[in-house]
Amino acid sequence: MPVSTGTRVLKCVDQVVSFTAGIAFDTIHFFNKYHPNPSFTPKWSDKPLLKSWQKSKPNLGWPRQTDSLCPGCVKEARERIIKGEQQYRTLITEKVGEIKAQIVERDGQVWMVKDCPIHGHFEDIMAIDSKFLAWIEKNFPGRDLPAHNDKDLHNHGSSTIRHGRGSVLTVDLTNRCNMMCDPCFMDANQVGFVHELGWEEITEILDNAMKIKPKRQMSVQFSGGEPTMSPYFVDAVRYARKLGYNSVQAATNGIEFAKSKEFCQR
Ligand code: SF4
Structure with a gap:
């Protein structure tokens, strides 16, 4: 269907407005770093909300190293715990089954590859479209408020x-x-x-x-x-x-x- 002149004009206006709003937003954020208003503490939190520039981010992109689990070690640990040969609390105090993994790009896809000294080599596909995953990571707004008052629940x-x-x-x-x-x-x-x-x-x-x-x-x-x-x-x-x-x-x-x-x- 042909696009009318009116639609083209509207799209142009839309792009200009979005672009200008983006620049205005980034500029306000930049100056806010130097003259920040005090952060607000909502009643559902004991700590103030974070400003966008206070939010930390994990290491993103690839290639990168990350923490992962060996599927073989996890299965064996589960069996030992069920049989009473291993304390379940070791899951809290030790890094049971944890190994390092590499996140890499291959042919436009993103893969996780890892080697366990006992169980060998593992590979898992994380994304079939590396550009899409990169876009998702780029839009990650940063870590939220630090969890607090939660020692009973979040002790893993x-x-x-x-x-x-x-x-x-x-x-x-x-x-x-x-x-x-x-x-x-x-x-x-x-x-x-x-x-x-x-x-x-x-x-x-x-x-x-x-x-x-x-x-x-x-x-x-x-x-x-x-x-x-x-x-x-x-x-x-x-x-x-x-x-x-x-x-x-x-x-x-x-x-x-x-x-x-x-x-x-x-
Ligand atoms: S929980 Fe039950 S219903 Fe749900 S997938 Fe498993 S076996 Fe099927």
């Missing part, structure tokens, strides 16, 4: 979350399921053991998550396996609503809801 060793403002807490209530799907990323029903949270563990997790700051809005999603297989599913939903979670969700296949009107009404 080298995987500890250090920045953010509270969003969605995912609680895996059980690894049981009423299905056995091949591509299940949780291997629900397929690992030969049941891992299920007790009531005290559920309330502790939900209580701890409400204590952290910053916590702009905290939602919870009950997941699994199939969360409705947990005997505490309905009570957990009620408890989370009572604590004031912003929204309470369930990642469910819906079978239990479809089977019983009474279950839905609970």
